[in-house]
Amino acid sequence: MFIPFDNSYALLPEGFFSKQKPTSVSDPKLLAFNNELALTLGIELDDFAEAASVFSGNSIPQNAAPIAQLYAGHQFGSFNPQLGDGRAILLGEVIGSDGIRRDIQLKGSGPTPYSRMGDGRAWLGPVLREYVISEAMQALGIPTTRALAAVATGEQIWREQGALPGAVLTRVATSHLRVGTFQVFAHRGELEHLRTLTEYTIQRHYPEAQGPMDLLRAVCAAQADLVTRWMSVGFIHGVMNTDNCSIAGETIDYGPCAFMDGFHQNRVFSSIDTQGRYAFGTQPGIAVWNMAQLATCLIQLFKDRDAALEEATEIVHAMPDLLEKAWLNRFCAKIGISTPQADDQGLIEELLALMQTDEADFTNTFQALNEGKARDQFTDLEAFDQWSEKWKNRLTTEAESQTVMQSANPVIIPRNHRIEQMIEAAVAGDMAPFERLMKALATPFVETDAALARPPSRQEIVPATFCGT
Known part of the structure; x- marks a missing residue:
């Protein structure tokens, strides 16, 4: 297998x-491979056995530079001064046919110096969950890490549920730089490393940025765009810790994430988010909080820290306006309005309040709005009719509004119960549900499998999701 590595982070x-090779596994078998992404990356696949060996970590490709990256992070608001890749190995980077530099990382590839007593492994369920959801996010047009391969290891690993089949995910990202990467050096007072990291990040991701404050401004804008894209499809990340906050503005670390079925601003799925810190409606505020932590790091690079603090504060305090504007644009499109006005926010919030009262299905309600069937989603018909009249008076032409809504409202999302059913089947050796989901989610704005668009029955509801560690 040929992978055109062109490594830069390993030269820092x-x-x-820490230089770290993956731990070999006993019986690797390739479960899934992303041919389209491989083509972009310039990867030549000769045979499945070789791919299984490489993407399990058993074989190290020529010119790879395997490392485990160091970072720190706030986890549910509490600072951990050293985290790092505890179960992931960055093989290296490639420059794709589109000119974009990307990391290729093995997740679940064994212990590293940062494993913190963990086994460094992943089990099959979280690997397939991330594969499906990250590729669904890509099809939805939301910046995300991507899945290149999933490999079964032939080994059992132990979690709370007992012995589970092991697997390795090959994850691709424009980088794995996080807010936590900056935090580890800022916390240690290693300002030369912090300066080197800042310059590297600017060169790799934001070459137009003129110094640390411009970098902060660019990352704030990227995060505002990302989080409002999540919200527009009902996505809840679940662990918006600073070590899971990508500097590149991509969705990263699909742990206890989920797409909402019934709408509620305070919806939480993560089993470890007992206080609702990362609920659906809190995500914009957490994004601002994370950017404040990045600002705290970057301020250290200035001799005049008082002036830097003032500028950074201004940038972070401007972020809520960025979020509000981006949110308004995305939700206006969901109700067929292409040119938002200030009053439209109230119209949208009124609809969301009606949806929350009935816990109406988030995805299907907006689809029904486009089809003229949204009334069926509500119990307070009078209240909906009153809203609907105001909404129709706001629209320009029906044809234009339908076009706008069709491009903003997916027909299908990776629903929690379907993901769990897919995992259960895969554990039993049946990959057909995985293939079915992947096919349907590749074209989320076109109905190709009506059954997958159906919300869960009461018996199918999955109330909580879990990390894979």
């Missing part, structure tokens, strides 16, 4: 990472 000082 060794304090940024």
